[in-house]
Amino acid sequence: MLKNKSVPVGNLLVAWCLGFFLFGTPANVHAKLHIVSTTTDLAAIAEEVGRNLVEVNFICRGYQDPHYVDPKPSFMRLMNQADLLLYHGLDLEGTWLPQIIEGSRNRKVRFGQMGNLDMSLGIDPILEIPQGIVDRSMGDIHPFGNPHYSMDPVNGMTLADSMAERLSILDPDNEKTYHANAEDFKSRVASKLKEWHEKLHDFEGTRIVTYHRSWSYFFHRFGLKYLGNIEIRPGILPSPRHLAELAVEMKRRKSDLILNANYYPPKWAELLAKKSGGRVAVLPVHIKGEPQVNTYIELIDYLVDQIAEKLSGSAGK
Amino acid sequence: MQRFLLATGLCVFLFSAPEIFAQTAKGPDEELKEFEKLMDQEILETMESKEYEEEKPLGSKELKRLDLMEERLKKVEGVARQRTTTFGTRGNALGATSTGVNRLFNPAISLNGLFTGAYRSEDNRKGSSGSALGNEFDTGFDVQELEFNAVAFVDNFLKGVMVLALHDLDAIEIEETYVDFVPFQNLSIRAGKYFTPFGRHNLLHAHQFPFIDAPLANVAVLGAEDGINEVALGINPILPLPWFSEFNFLIMDGRNDELFDSDFSDDLAYLMHSKNLWDLGENATLELGASYAFGQNGTSFEDTRTHVVGGDMTLIWSPLNRTRFRSLIWQSEYLAKFKSGAFDPTTAAAAPDEDVGGVYTSIQYQIHQRWWIQGRYGFVGLHQDARADEDTHRYSALLAFANSEFQSIRLQYNFIDFEDNGSRGFDEEHQVLLQLNFTIGSHPAHTY
Numbered sequence: 001m002l003k004n005k006s007v008p009v010g011n012l013l014v015a016w017c018l019g020f021f022l023f024g025t026p027a028n029v030h031a032k033l034h035i036v037s038t039t040t041d042l043a044a045i046a047e048e049v050g051r052n053l054v055e056v057n058f059i060c061r062g063y064q065d066p067h068y069v070d071p072k073p074s075f076m077r078l079m080n081q082a083d084l085l086l087y088h089g090l091d092l093e094g095t096w097l098p099q100i101i102e103g104s105r106n107r108k109v110r111f112g113q114m115g116n117l118d119m120s121l122g123i124d125p126i127l128e129i130p131q132g133i134v135d136r137s138m139g140d141i142h143p144f145g146n147p148h149y150s151m152d153p154v155n156g157m158t159l160a161d162s163m164a165e166r167l168s169i170l171d172p173d174n175e176k177t178y179h180a181n182a183e184d185f186k187s188r189v190a191s192k193l194k195e196w197h198e199k200l201h202d203f204e205g206t207r208i209v210t211y212h213r214s215w216s217y218f219f220h221r222f223g224l225k226y227l228g229n230i231e232i233r234p235g236i237l238p239s240p241r242h243l244a245e246l247a248v249e250m251k252r253r254k255s256d257l258i259l260n261a262n263y264y265p266p267k268w269a270e271l272l273a274k275k276s277g278g279r280v281a282v283l284p285v286h287i288k289g290e291p292q293v294n295t296y297i298e299l300i301d302y303l304v305d306q307i308a309e310k311l312s313g314s315a316g317k
Numbered sequence: 318m319q320r321f322l323l324a325t326g327l328c329v330f331l332f333s334a335p336e337i338f339a340q341t342a343k344g345p346d347e348e349l350k351e352f353e354k355l356m357d358q359e360i361l362e363t364m365e366s367k368e369y370e371e372e373k374p375l376g377s378k379e380l381k382r383l384d385l386m387e388e389r390l391k392k393v394e395g396v397a398r399q400r401t402t403t404f405g406t407r408g409n410a411l412g413a414t415s416t417g418v419n420r421l422f423n424p425a426i427s428l429n430g431l432f433t434g435a436y437r438s439e440d441n442r443k444g445s446s447g448s449a450l451g452n453e454f455d456t457g458f459d460v461q462e463l464e465f466n467a468v469a470f471v472d473n474f475l476k477g478v479m480v481l482a483l484h485d486l487d488a489i490e491i492e493e494t495y496v497d498f499v500p501f502q503n504l505s506i507r508a509g510k511y512f513t514p515f516g517r518h519n520l521l522h523a524h525q526f527p528f529i530d531a532p533l534a535n536v537a538v539l540g541a542e543d544g545i546n547e548v549a550l551g552i553n554p555i556l557p558l559p560w561f562s563e564f565n566f567l568i569m570d571g572r573n574d575e576l577f578d579s580d581f582s583d584d585l586a587y588l589m590h591s592k593n594l595w596d597l598g599e600n601a602t603l604e605l606g607a608s609y610a611f612g613q614n615g616t617s618f619e620d621t622r623t624h625v626v627g628g629d630m631t632l633i634w635s636p637l638n639r640t641r642f643r644s645l646i647w648q649s650e651y652l653a654k655f656k657s658g659a660f661d662p663t664t665a666a667a668a669p670d671e672d673v674g675g676v677y678t679s680i681q682y683q684i685h686q687r688w689w690i691q692g693r694y695g696f697v698g699l700h701q702d703a704r705a706d707e708d709t710h711r712y713s714a715l716l717a718f719a720n721s722e723f724q725s726i727r728l729q730y731n732f733i734d735f736e737d738n739g740s741r742g743f744d745e746e747h748q749v750l751l752q753l754n755f756t757i758g759s760h761p762a763h764t765y
């Protein structure tokens with residue numbers, strides 16, 4: 001059967017699209033290295049290490065739960081311009097970051113590339129690595145361990161070293177500057193570390209209830225302990241029985257402090273405090289989580305001061 | 318009577334789970350008061366228990382778990398940790414099985430199940446589902462779909478995806494199988510069989526549908542099966558504009574019976590889509606999209622093409638501070654096809670054109686951390702001439718409970734109004750649909 005076609009529209013479209021989009025899109029040209037981090041914590045440390053040599057953007061706001069972020073296309077656009085991606089790893093961003101990376105069409109930040117840096121690689125030890133079989137009956141468990149390691153200031157120093165190392169590879173001309181900036185940051189954190197230890201020294205061994213296990217690294221560093229968590233398992237809301245057990249245990253151990261990260265609902269913590277006679281501290285766990293917390297040192301300073309103040313006068317251990 | 322019993326049974330079944338559905342009738346304050354009352358009872362029971370009086374450890378599972386975790390922490394801290402290179406990702410080092418085969422490189426695999434119950438007030442002849450617009454389900458219970466999803470990187474260039482779907486327990490379909498590739502900065506290429514980016518809804522698998530059924534407009538314009546799901550080669554650049562702008566151009570094999578059913582193998586079909594998204598502050602986004610596809614639809618000496626057009630608008634409000642657990646999605650789409658009648662060489666006459674268009678608009682509102690209420694209006698009847706089918710309106714309401722992102726229970730009510738009814742024998746229909754949707758395994762995140 002013969003066919004009579006008028007215009008080869010399809011062929012024209014193919015040629016136009018291939019020509020324009022393969023060769024017509026401008027290359028990314030930056031005077032500065034463009035860093036995109038998943039959290040404000042990593043962004044703040046990257047700014048300390050890179051200073052005027054880098055431009056830093058972040059995805060998750062300081063008052064936002066980093067476990068749950070909508071992979072908006074606007075983040076893909078941001079990632080499209082990145083030379084270096086910094087992320088916590090350990091599955092913290094596992095539900096949303098891969099989609100942003102893929103949607104960005106940026107080869108530099110794909111897994112396995114030099115522009116993709118999993119910050120957990122330098123952290124040792126990783127806490128709370130589940131032993132044995134892991135499944136979803138355990139809630140939103142992190143199978144590779146607790147990813148909230150930036151709450152430990154010693155880990156903050158490690159993060160600065162890792163960033164300096166990677167920035168030096170991407171921008172070897174400024175290697176010395178990156179390492180010098182990292183050393184400067186580390187020395188400031190180290191000098192504060194002694195002060196923070198002194199402030200919390202009297203409370204070593206104190207048991208505290210928290211909503212989620214966001215505080216493990218902070219507790220590990222300063223000798224504090226969990227009494228329990230409000231959520232039954234990671235991401236699973238509490239039951240009346242669970243909170244009742246916690247309330248009774250708080251009374252028995254004379255433990256009266258409940259820490260609630262400021263992106264979790266405070267109503268369970270308030271109810272627990274009402275039944276146990278305890279008190280609630282709603283605190284930021286990331287930089288820019290509160291207006292007065294804009295740097296890494298300010299975050300740890302704020303947390304140490306708030307917790308020390310709340311624990312003063314408490315008899316519980 | 319049977320219909321009444323079935324409808325009642327569905328409702329009773331759904332509402333008999335008091336722990337889940339009692340919350341719908343209560344406000345947050347009332348809910349918290351009830352929680353507090355239950356907690357008081359538990360505290361009282363514990364304080365009066367023998368263990369408490371004797372000041373022994375409570376011995377609850379929860380506290381035991383915490384003690385165990387503390388012990389594990391100590392162990393973990395004492396163990397010399399295996400370090401990976403700084404170019405990889407830290408993960409579980411246990412990959413080898415007893416046979417020496419490494420499982421680390423297996424694809425991420427997930428399974429999704431959709432179980433549905435349906436009640437229709439009209440036309441309950443067995444097998445009538447799918448025979449006309451608006452009756453996608455038979456009265457009764459069914460396994461709507463089981464989906465198998467496997468995703469993995471093929472090598473340092475390609476990512477491979479395969480999705481198999483088992484429909485009604487009697488037919489397996491390769492729903493998607495494709496590879497993604499980023500050859501240049503700003504550009505990705507997708508090749509294989511996949512749901513093409515024609516508007517918003519056409520991209521979705523059945524378990525991702527915002528409602529239990531697909532919008533009428535998608536069914537009437539793009540086809541009742543999978544919409545425009547084609548073997549295609551697509552290039553997908555991000556355009557260098559001040560907002561997020563993605564363009565898709567696809568060359569498709571054109572096997573969609575509803576739109577492109579040419580007998581000639583060189584009659585390819587083409588699809589273009591533009592997706593544009595703006596942030597409205599940090600809590601909301603507005604997306605506008607436009608789609609166009611065309612291709613030969615029949616054998617003829619003349620061009621008998623089908624042109625398909627679409628426009629979509631989506632407003633999403635999702636506060637970053639999750640302490641409120643409120644969000645809203647307002648989505649609307651317009652779809653239309655203009656299908657030239659095929660020339661019939663035996664009668665030397667052209668068949669009449671098949672033009673039809675439709676719209677839908679829907680709102681999904683999250684009223685609680687785990688609860689959604691939704692409404693949708695759909696209409697099909699645009700661009701039809703006098704000889705064509707009747708206009709159809711459908712009004713839908715849905716209540717969804719999602720205990721986690723891996724399961725949901727949804728109850729939906731449809732009222733369908735058929736205007737200018739001809740052959741149906743009825744001009745209105747009521748439907749009640751119930752669906753359990755669950756996912757197991759490692760399922761990739763859904764698109765925004």
